Amino acid sequence: xxDELKQAILAKNFSIVFIRHGRTPWSLDQLMDGPxxxxxxxxxxxETEIMAEKFQSLFKDCVVLYASPLERTMxxxxxxxxxxxxxxxxxxxxxxxxxxxxxxxxxxxxxQGVKPDxxxxxxxxxxxxxxxxxxVIQAHNDHSTIALVSHSGVFKFFxxxxxxxxxxxxxxxxxxxxxxxENKTYTLKIYGLSDDPKSSAKLS
Numbered sequence: 477x478x479d480e481l482k483q484a485i486l487a488k489n490f491s492i493v494f495i496r497h498g499r500t501p502w503s504l505d506q507l508m509d510g511p512x513x514x515x516x517x518x519x520x521x522x523e524t525e526i527m528a529e530k531f532q533s534l535f536k537d538c539v540v541l542y543a544s545p546l547e548r549t550m551x552x553x554x555x556x557x558x559x560x561x562x563x564x565x566x567x568x569x570x571x572x573x574x575x576x577x578x579x580x581x582x583x584x585x586x587x588q589g590v591k592p593d594x595x596x597x598x599x600x601x602x603x604x605x606x607x608x609x610x611x612v613i614q615a616h617n618d619h620s621t622i623a624l625v626s627h628s629g630v631f632k633f634f635x636x637x638x639x640x641x642x643x644x645x646x647x648x649x650x651x652x653x654x655x656x657x658e659n660k661t662y663t664l665k666i667y668g669l670s671d672d673p674k675s676s677a678k679l680s
Contacts, residue, residue, distance in 0.1 A: 486657045493623040493652045494631050496645040497552040498524040513547040523648040524552050528559040543625040544571040553625040569608025572627035573601045
């Protein structure tokens with residue numbers, strides 16, 4: 477399914493903006509949120525406001541915001557909706573991966589441990605994300621631009637699946653994948669709080 481869906485995105489000349497939610501209280505303690513639901517911090521709200529204004533000026537052709545159902549993503553999406561007027565559609569399949577017992581450990585502790593038995597396995601996580609994105613793509617015409625308001629784990633998988641390289645987004649940052657159907661590649665730009673793109677790359 478991976479290759480077929482990648483070709484479908486290229487064939488439809490489909491631009492995808494990926495927005496990571498703002499900071500949460502657990503973010504401050506370097507804990508892994510997983511599927512738990514938390515609100516944004518005051519800093520997270522302010523940073524999301526800045527990025528929503530930037531999004532509004534950069535992606536005027538975007539037609540919809542697809543959001544994970546968790547509180548931090550819905551709160552972020554609502555801020556974007558305020559600035560853009562775009563509708564929000566909740567998509568269960570793009571919520572964060574379930575990390576199991578890691579949800580109460582710091583990232584440093586995770587690096588020293590083993591995966592818990594109740595962690596969502598790769599195959600199930602990847603399948604639900606791809607199925608969700610496939611449904612989103614099928615709902616739109618060619619040359620569309622849509623936005624996904626989601627999570628770090630989903631973005632890492634999504635970027636590696638499209639490009640073969642894992643990309644990372646900090647809190648509140650956004651990225652855009654522009655397809656180049658003729659060359660069967662993507663151009664990726666990542667935007668942070670500064671005025672200029674944080675990074676830009678051509679992905680095979």
